[in-house]
Amino acid sequence: xxxxxxxxxxxxxxxxxxxxxxxxxxxxxxxxxxxxxxxxxxxxxxxxxxxxxxxxxxxxxxxxxxxxxxxxxxxxxxxxxxxxxxxxxxxxxxxxxxxxxxxxxxxxxxxxxxxxxxxxxxxxxxxxxxxxxxxxxxxxxxxxxxxxxxxxxxxxxxx
Numbered sequence: 001x002x003x004x005x006x007x008x009x010x011x012x013x014x015x016x017x018x019x020x021x022x023x024x025x026x027x028x029x030x031x032x033x034x035x036x037x038x039x040x041x042x043x044x045x046x047x048x049x050x051x052x053x054x055x056x057x058x059x060x061x062x063x064x065x066x067x068x069x070x071x072x073x074x075x076x077x078x079x080x081x082x083x084x085x086x087x088x089x090x091x092x093x094x095x096x097x098x099x100x101x102x103x104x105x106x107x108x109x110x111x112x113x114x115x116x117x118x119x120x121x122x123x124x125x126x127x128x129x130x131x132x133x134x135x136x137x138x139x140x141x142x143x144x145x146x147x148x149x150x151x152x153x154x155x156x157x158x159x
């Protein structure tokens with residue numbers, strides 16, 4: 001904040017509450033990972049979109065970039081501590097529904113309900129995978145963990 005010549009008070013004055021700050025930060029932090037995944041999916045060959053999505057999300061660079069990575073992996077446990085009807089939880093659930101719908105169109109399934117269900121499990125599982133991988137200090141072990149997860153999720157959602 002010093003580089004921006006802002007005091008803490010000057011910064012926080014831009015928000016009506018901590019909740020507003022949290023929601024703004026959460027929504028802003030989705031931008032970078034969303035662009036990366038969207039780009040990977042758009043560049044994938046037809047039929048390869050799901051693999052591209054999984055590969056992009058479980059990428060070692062995404063895992064190692066905590067500051068600009070997925071806020072779901074970084075903040076889900078904090079959101080669980082928020083009141084059930086908080087704006088932060090509502091923002092999270094909106095994003096989850098949106099991402100689930102987008103992801104479901106690349107997942108095989110007999111019905112839309114089945115595809116959406118698989119997408120929810122895929123997304124929550126991958127966020128958990130990134131959270132755990134970030135704790136693994138050894139680079140080689142972290143990479144193997146992520147590579148194993150990529151294979152697992154890709155096979156699981158294709159069933």
